[in-house]
Amino acid sequence: KAGVTQTPRYLIKTRGQQVTLSCSPISGHRSVSWYQQTPGQGLQFLFEYFSETQRNKGNFPGRFSGRQFSNSRSEMNVSTLELGDSALYLCASSLFRLGPYNEQFFGPGTRLTVL
């Protein structure tokens, strides 16, 4: 079974631009979560999508948004990019909604650099 895939793997943008990242979960997985990983803050939860609905959201500004399609693929959008948005963005999928019993499977990440 193919793993979680993320595109693109690397991205360079300038301040003020917007960016869209894509994540394809493992076949059959219905939950997709997004994380931001930076050296200073570590891994921080952005949001979770399940059945095309945002189910849970971390403490990030409204510039960070996402959506999920009927095939469970998810996109994350960041508008009005800031230098501090430079990070590795990880996507993770799981069979069911995030909960105490669910395991997440991570993608390789998208490295976003904001200049």
Added chain:
Amino acid sequence: AQTVTQSQPEMSVQEAETVTLSCTYDTSESDYYLFWYKQPPSRQMILVIRQEAYKQQNATENRFSVNFQKAAKSFSLKISDSQLGDAAMYFCVTNTGNQFYFGTGTSLTVIP
């Protein structure tokens, strides 16, 4: 919010030796899972081992085992017979409610 603390930012171990990575966490939940994830330089996060909080028996997965002390909220990872491929960043993770909470990670170096 839950917190996960990994007090060892970096650790090193000789090949074939044993190393223990520490983790403490804070939660008010009674039902949760604990995980150790490994992130090699290629950046793909991989599950190493998981522990159900309601189980007293410590989880074991080949060379990897945990020491789970629920009352102390401690969850350490022991790697036996360390191999070069074990070199990575290791994250302690709790899954409570509907979120995963990550520690800051321990970077493990394996010395040949």
